[in-house]
Amino acid sequence: xxKREMKINFKSFVIWTSILIGLFLIVFLVYPSIINSExxxxxxxxxKMFPKEMLKAFNMDISSIDTAFGWLKTEGFVFVxxxxxxxxxxxxxxxxxKEESDKTIEYLxxxxxxxxxxxxxxxxxxxxxxxxxxxxxxxxxFIGLSLSxxxxxxxxxxxxxxxxxxxxxxxxICLFLSTFTHKTKxxxxxxxxxxxxxxxxxxxxxxxxxxxxxxxxxxxxxxxxRNVIVNVSINPVIIVLTIVITVIxxxxxxxxxxxxxxx
Amino acid sequence: xxxxxxxxxxLTKYYGxxxxxxxxxxxxxxxxxxxxxxxxxxxxxxxxxxxxxLINKTSGKVLIENxxxxxxxxxxxxxxxxxxxxxxxxxxxxxxEMLDYHESFYKKDIHKRRVELVKRxxxxxxxxxxxxxxxxxxxxxxxxxxxxEPKILILDEPTSGLDPxxxxxxxxxxxxxxxxxxxxxxxxxxxxxxxxxxxxxxxIKDGNLIKVExxxxxxxxxxxxVTITSEQAKEIIKDFKVNIISEDGNTIxxxxxxxxxxxxxxxxxxxxxxxxxxxxxxxxxxxxxxx
Numbered sequence: 417x418x419k420r421e422m423k424i425n426f427k428s429f430v431i432w433t434s435i436l437i438g439l440f441l442i443v444f445l446v447y448p449s450i451i452n453s454e455x456x457x458x459x460x461x462x463x464k465m466f467p468k469e470m471l472k473a474f475n476m477d478i479s480s481i482d483t484a485f486g487w488l489k490t491e492g493f494v495f496v497x498x499x500x501x502x503x504x505x506x507x508x509x510x511x512x513x514k515e516e517s518d519k520t521i522e523y524l525x526x527x528x529x530x531x532x533x534x535x536x537x538x539x540x541x542x543x544x545x546x547x548x549x550x551x552x553x554x555x556x557x558f559i560g561l562s563l564s565x566x567x568x569x570x571x572x573x574x575x576x577x578x579x580x581x582x583x584x585x586x587x588x589i590c591l592f593l594s595t596f597t598h599k600t601k602x603x604x605x606x607x608x609x610x611x612x613x614x615x616x617x618x619x620x621x622x623x624x625x626x627x628x629x630x631x632x633x634x635x636x637x638x639x640x641x642r643n644v645i646v647n648v649s650i651n652p653v654i655i656v657l658t659i660v661i662t663v664i665x666x667x668x669x670x671x672x673x674x675x676x677x678x679x
Numbered sequence: 680x681x682x683x684x685x686x687x688x689x690l691t692k693y694y695g696x697x698x699x700x701x702x703x704x705x706x707x708x709x710x711x712x713x714x715x716x717x718x719x720x721x722x723x724x725x726x727x728x729x730x731x732x733l734i735n736k737t738s739g740k741v742l743i744e745n746x747x748x749x750x751x752x753x754x755x756x757x758x759x760x761x762x763x764x765x766x767x768x769x770x771x772x773x774x775x776e777m778l779d780y781h782e783s784f785y786k787k788d789i790h791k792r793r794v795e796l797v798k799r800x801x802x803x804x805x806x807x808x809x810x811x812x813x814x815x816x817x818x819x820x821x822x823x824x825x826x827x828e829p830k831i832l833i834l835d836e837p838t839s840g841l842d843p844x845x846x847x848x849x850x851x852x853x854x855x856x857x858x859x860x861x862x863x864x865x866x867x868x869x870x871x872x873x874x875x876x877x878x879x880x881x882x883i884k885d886g887n888l889i890k891v892e893x894x895x896x897x898x899x900x901x902x903x904x905v906t907i908t909s910e911q912a913k914e915i916i917k918d919f920k921v922n923i924i925s926e927d928g929n930t931i932x933x934x935x936x937x938x939x940x941x942x943x944x945x946x947x948x949x950x951x952x953x954x955x956x957x958x959x960x961x962x963x964x965x966x967x968x969x970x
Contacts (some may be wrong), residue, residue, distance in 0.1 A: 423770075462790065518769075518770075519765075520767050520769055521733075521825070523768060525731065526756070526759065526761040528756040529756075530753065534833070539698075672748075677734045678734070679733045679734060
């Protein structure tokens with residue numbers, strides 16, 4: 417069943433990974449010409465015009481965009497986070513529900529397999545693809561950065577791991593939500609909503625003290641890029657929090673799926 | 680006494696306030712083919728989905744070989760072959776890939792039987808599932824239900840979409856299963872099938888099982904149609920208190936539940952010009968129960 421699951425989800429994995437890689441390929445090809453030109457000075461001037469809060473939201477106050485790594489730390493990771501986030505959300509809401517939406521669950525349910533095992537196989541497949549996507553884009557950018565010049569490798573490696581925390585939690589939450597309906601159409605909007613709403617909450621929370629509390633309800637807080645850039649380490653609390661939230665939602669998924677009417 | 684293979688005890692299923700089935704009791708013995716008939720919306724699919732644990736029962740339970748069938752009971756699931764009325768399989772696979780995937784669920788080797796069935800039903804393994812016609816999809820469904828040699832077959836309108844030749848092949852397959860001592864729960868609304876292959880029949884109406892009977896008894900005793908031409912037609916109607924099916928001057932036609940000798944005794948009081956007693960077909964009987 418796991419093998420079959422991997423096969424079904426392979427195509428969308430390739431498409432989403434290609435989008436990300438294509439995006440960064442363009443950046444690595446174009447960036448050198450931007451850095452070495454006068455445009456950069458102009459960009460710097462422009463940046464100064466932005467309010468501090470805005471720059472903070474994109475980590476531009478602690479990193480500059482005058483190198484490829486600098487860009488990656490600021491805008492680059494926004495793309496990684498959002499695109500892998502959307503992928504994880506769609507994967508989470510589809511992977512289990514697709515059997516019901518396509519009505520193939522009537523077949524699968526009649527096979528000698530426990531419901532719990534159906535869910536576990538789907539979860540494993542989802543996790544493998546999320547990790548694989550983050551690893552591939554991490555390796556690709558590593559090669560790209562190596563070709564573009566010197567950069568802090570430890571800081572980079574830690575940085576490329578950070579999206580994993582957010583994406584695994586998004587996957588787990590969307591998977592759980594998908595057990596409340598029978599049609600994938602319904603969950604798709606909700607899961608994308610969660611990703612975007614959560615992302616904007618995170619941005620707003622970083623703009624000032626009065627909005628800081630919002631970070632506690634944003635999944636993107638788990639991708640603690642600021643901490644990684646400043647301290648070159650991953651906060652252990654984030655790791656524990658990710659594991660706890662993920663395990664809770666996956667357990668809830670299994671419990672709720674056990675009771676679910678499949679038709 | 681034969682062993683109980685499938686037993687439904689007090690099955691009730693409500694969808695909110697809407698009744699699916701109510702207080703359904705049923706026992707199927709080893710080696711019998713049980714026809715489960717009823718019109719659309721009578722509760723056939725609800726019963727089958729409850730047996731298969733696709734939906735949650737409001738109350739009641741299903742026993743397989745006297746053991747309660749819970750949704751995660753792998754051992755029992757291995758004994759059941761299920762063919763849903765509408766078959767949905769993985770469109771991206773070919774027939775061969777689907778059958779390989781199916782084999783992977785079973786511990787025992789089911790390849791030999793699969794090959795036999797594919798040959799018997801003349802199915803092309805190279806075809807993609809999304810390209811299969813309704814009939815071929817049904818054939819694949821039949822193979823998936825039978826390949827692991829289950830002791831119990833639960834079939835929901837299994838012949839819809841099959842051509843007459845394949846229907847006969849399928850009936851032969853079922854007879855073979857019966858000969859092996861396997862039990863078949865056969866849901867259908869094609870009455871002809873019931874009289875052809877079933878041993879017993881259960882009629883479900885508005886969520887209630889209203890009659891369970893041997894097929895031969897049902898067609899033998901229950902109903903005849905009597906057409907009489909007589910000047911005393913009106914008196915006969917009064918005397919018999921029957922539901923008239925048609926009336927044309929002195930000729931009347933009515934459904935009759937009385938045994939033949941009793942009927943003739945009662946009619947002997949009247950002057951009758953012409954009489955015709957017809958054996959009701961299973962279809963007539965069925966419609967009679969649904970009035």
